[in-house]
Amino acid sequence: MDKVIDGKQIAKNIREELKSQISDQKAEGRVPGLAVVLVGDNPASETYVGMKEKAAEEIGIHSELHDVDSSISQEELLNLVDQLNNDNRIDGILVQLPLPDHIDELAVIEAIDPGKDVDGFHPINTGRLFSGQKDLLRFDPCTPLGIIELIERKGVDIEGKNAVIVGRSNIVGKPVAHLLLERNATITVCHSRTKDLKAETLDADILVAAVGRPNFITGEMVKEGACVIDVGINRVDGKLIGDVEYDSAYERAGAITPVPGGVGPMTIAMLMKNTVKAREYHGV
Numbered sequence: 001m002d003k004v005i006d007g008k009q010i011a012k013n014i015r016e017e018l019k020s021q022i023s024d025q026k027a028e029g030r031v032p033g034l035a036v037v038l039v040g041d042n043p044a045s046e047t048y049v050g051m052k053e054k055a056a057e058e059i060g061i062h063s064e065l066h067d068v069d070s071s072i073s074q075e076e077l078l079n080l081v082d083q084l085n086n087d088n089r090i091d092g093i094l095v096q097l098p099l100p101d102h103i104d105e106l107a108v109i110e111a112i113d114p115g116k117d118v119d120g121f122h123p124i125n126t127g128r129l130f131s132g133q134k135d136l137l138r139f140d141p142c143t144p145l146g147i148i149e150l151i152e153r154k155g156v157d158i159e160g161k162n163a164v165i166v167g168r169s170n171i172v173g174k175p176v177a178h179l180l181l182e183r184n185a186t187i188t189v190c191h192s193r194t195k196d197l198k199a200e201t202l203d204a205d206i207l208v209a210a211v212g213r214p215n216f217i218t219g220e221m222v223k224e225g226a227c228v229i230d231v232g233i234n235r236v237d238g239k240l241i242g243d244v245e246y247d248s249a250y251e252r253a254g255a256i257t258p259v260p261g262g263v264g265p266m267t268i269a270m271l272m273k274n275t276v277k278a279r280e281y282h283g284v
């Protein structure tokens with residue numbers, strides 16, 4: 001089988017699966033609704049938000065963009081979130097990050113109704129993930145969820161494997177560690193103070209690179225046959241470069257995600273999945 005994990009294709013398959021669920025929801029009386037809040041005019045954010053809207057519309061999710069000026073006050077933004085919390089047509093709320101410096105990101109995230117937090121960033125949702133709560137409604141963050149889907153749909157078994165995560169961010173490193181742990185991997189989380197990074201990564205059956213540094217993980221740091229997931233999206237001279245030096249890592253890996261076309265499209269597919277899940281929870 002091909003070593004390359006085709007995130008673009010897998011994301012497309014998932015969107016197809018969601019499409020039929022959404023048409024059932026429509027027949028039931030209401031399609032899912034997603035509100036995307038974009039503050040200011042960061043070009044990267046505009047691109048991502050555009051991709052999210054396009055994906056939503058394509059599969060029949062009602063999506064609405066709330067594009068507000070960067071001068072919006074924190075209070076006004078919290079009011080907008082509150083208005084969306086109380087809007088029955090809206091199942092999912094996404095506030096595109098990063099936010100301008102004068103706004104307290106955490107305060108905005110905490111203002112989102114946890115039942116509409118399709119990003120999975122609210123402390124209720126991260127708390128339920130970190131405590132292994134499976135019975136109550138829980139939204140897991142989209143990029144980590146996409147990583148798990150890529151691994152599983154490639155047919156790589158997670159149970160009992162050594163999973164090494166490089167990077168400890170709240171949006172990728174920490175949550176993906178918990179998702180892997182929940183599937184009985186043995187996890188190691190590495191970061192800038194890790195003493196011997198190469199020794200750790202060479203032990204990885206599953207290696208997740210989420211550091212935000214172009215070509216940081218080289219082939220000689222990859223264990224023979226490992227499943228390598230590259231979460232990096234670094235723009236270098238107008239080109240997208242991952243955190244993994246692809247060519248050298250490809251030689252050693254058993255499976256590997258490209259950048260672009262790996263994790264990125266899955267993040268968006270999982271946002272759609274969480275929105276459909278939110279609609280299921282809210283009912284008609």
Ligand SMILES: Nc1nc(=O)c2c([nH]1)NC[C@@H]1CN(c3ccc(C(=O)N[C@@H](CCC(=O)O)C(=O)O)cc3)C=[N+]21
Pocket residue numbers: 047048051094095096097098119142233240259260261262263264265266267268
């Ligand atoms: N509240 C919030 N939720 C997010 O999920 C969120 C966010 N804020 N802020 C920014 C990051 C980044 N992010 C990406 C989504 C898709 C691609 C993606 O599809 N990338 C394509 C390439 C796209 C291109 O060419 O630029 C790929 O990797 O193939 C990348 C990055 C979501 N984020």
